[in-house]
Amino acid sequence: MLDRYLTGHEKTMAGIRQRNGKWQARVSVAGKEVSRSFLTKTDATRWAREQRIEMERAISMGLAGHVTLADVIDRFAEEVLPLRRAGQKDRYLIRRFRAMPWAELPIIKVQPEHIVQMRDLRLREVSTGSVRRELDLLSSIFTHAIKEWRLCRENPVLSIRKPSPGRARQRRLLQGELERIIAASQAPDFEPIVLLAFETAMRRGELLELMWENIDFRRRIAYLPLTKNGEPRQVPLSKKALSVLKGLSPKIEGKVFTKNATTLSGAFQRAVLRARQVYVEECVKSGRRPDPKYLTDLRFHDIRHAATTRLVEHGLSIIEVSAITGHKTLSMLKRYSHPDPVRLAKRIENIGVASIDSGVV
Incomplete structure (x- = not known):
């Protein structure tokens, strides 16, 4: 443990030997040596281990006065x-x-x-x-x-007190935004990455680490051996996701995409700016006032929000959605899914109101 600071004979040494019918344990740390005899080898070994830890701790605390x-x-x-x-x-x-x-x-x-x-x-x-x-x-x-x-x-x-987490991000993808962003991009592989993100709700890092050998086209599964929460995950693939992957000319092994996180985020932001410019020009030509929220304040991670919300709105249970997205807690899943209030209103409009006289509460 102290090899970074101690050299030569100063390093930790320990030994167990039998002597005069007893077991002698000897521990040496940084030139300081202690020994003790025991009736059994097990006791001698345990003592040597504990003594070494205590001596190393004492030395470490002394060294800590010089370690910045x-x-x-x-x-x-x-x-x-x-x-x-x-x-x-x-x-x-x-x-x-x-x-x-x-x-x-x-x-x-x-x-x-x-x-x-x-x-x-x-x-x-x-x-x-x-x-x-x-x-x-x-x-x-x-x-x-x-x-x-x-x-x-x-x-x-x-x-110390940590700052509060703050309110969950509420930005939802508006109708046509994703299509406009894809059309505005000039980066290779941009379209398949964005489409796959929307179809699978994968995180950016998970998409960029996706390996061809971990895609099972027959079972329609993408296997992620390492995710943000430290656990592997199997992501089901929709027909659209399969079509996107097959369009990339699948290989036996290797990464599906070659971009890194910085490159992808930069390409996404440039595409959003171009798409917004085209949208504003269209509004000017048609005499319409541009929506100040349309194609603004967007991040790549918002695609995961939109994909998660879509899964919820299509009727999947919370357990099913979390299995797809990899969220470990309900509180985290709630931060990522924001069902449309208008859609919710339509879903409950035909729910009957129980009569007070019926005795139903």
Whole structure:
């Protein structure tokens, strides 16, 4: 555990040997050695393990006086980030943490007020949701330093108030918007990606990581071995989704799409701007006033919202919808599905009203 800081004979060593009818356990950490004898090898082994942990912890806490938060961030980026699904996105955030002036403090001296300073600064720059994600990542770094590296005892992020999640995004795709956006795009593979997103409700990252070998055309299933919530998922494919995939000339293996997240998001925003410009020009020619909400304030992720809402409005149960979309809780699913109130009104217009006299409550 301490190999990053200790070298040569200073490293941890432990040994169990039988001597004079007893079992002797010997533990050496950073040049300090302790030993003890036991009647059984099991007791000797247990004691050696516990003693090594305690001695390493004591050494770690001493070293923590010299290990800065920046050192810990660098180590986290090197050892932990490659194992995380959102590693590349997190790497950008970690560089931001690294640039904070208090990152050069010993990790044991980083206080909640430092985190509050960062939180308040970022709230003036980005949304509350983004700040919450940044705080969660920073908290993960401290937690790892506590549990795995034993470099500090407290996580200052847990001592501060996180900003509220805010209201769920309510933007719905309006009639014709998706078709106009597709028509306005000049990027290769843009149309199949957008259509598949709408047909499957997959996340952007799931679409871009989709592999040909994980698509079962016979069973009409796309298998996602790793998703945002950490669990695999099988996504059913509609006839339209199958048609889109078959139109891409399926291969035996490899990624279905070659775009990355940044490229796709940029292409989507450019297509929205072009589509809006065409729409405004059409309105001017016909003497109509352009709708200020049409083809504005749109994100690629809104396609997932629209797809999820469509599944709900087509009568699928919450359990069925969550199996398709991968939402683990009802609260999250509610944030992503926004049934049209007008449609709901039509569905209930023929529901009979029980008569008070009938005794039905």
